Amino acid sequence: MIPLRTLPMLAALLLPALACAQDAFEPKNIWVNPGFYSAHFDRNKGLENVNQGLGVEYPLNDTYRITAGTFHNSDRRQSNYLGLYVLPFEFxxxxxGAVVGGFDGYPNYRNSNWFPAILPVAAIEGRHWGLNIAYVPTIKNRLYGALTLQLKYRFGE
Structure with missing residues (x-):
């Protein structure tokens, strides 16, 4: 459950992006993912690399996407996330760009409570298949750094 004190932050994060949405909601645009693969920088900690779960990502326009999901994290605990992808550049x-949002479920960081995060990200997308690549920094004694790979699939035409 999201603590009430985080709702203003989440609203401030998501409302501008929703205002930028140019098209009506189209379910065929939803990306679905089965979690992450995390290539951890510190391989001696016995961390879980395969982080199974379920997530969704919905593009509001070419730059902004909202995302939410749940997954089994590297500490072998359940985590949830809610965020906004901001992808202003294409090469x-x-x-x-970056994904900005909140996560929970990490026992060494805020006692598993929600915390804000900004992560650099790249997205490669085809018609139905895509891949998100994100950099998670190490926060000493709190969060283990990794390069994450998130395979995603879009249903539709």
Whole structure:
């Protein structure tokens, strides 16, 4: 459950993006993912690299996407996330930017409570298949750094 004190932050994060949406909601645009693969920088900690879960991503326009999901994190705990992808740049078909949002479920960071995060990200997308690549920084004694790969699929035409 999201604590009430985080709702203003989430509203401030998502409302401008929703205002930028140019098209009506189209379910065929929804990307679905089965979680992440995390290539951890510190391989001696016995961390879980395969982070299974379920997530969704919905493009509001060419730059903004809302995302939410749940997954089994590297500490072998359940985590949830809610965020906004901001992908203002494109190089040779690769969209580049950041995902801004909140996560929970990490026992060494805020006692598993929600915390804000900004992660650099790249997205490679075809008609039905895509891949999000994100950099998660190491926060000493709190969060283990990794390069994450998130395969995603879009149903539709």
């Amino acid at each position: 040779y078909g690769v969209k580049v």
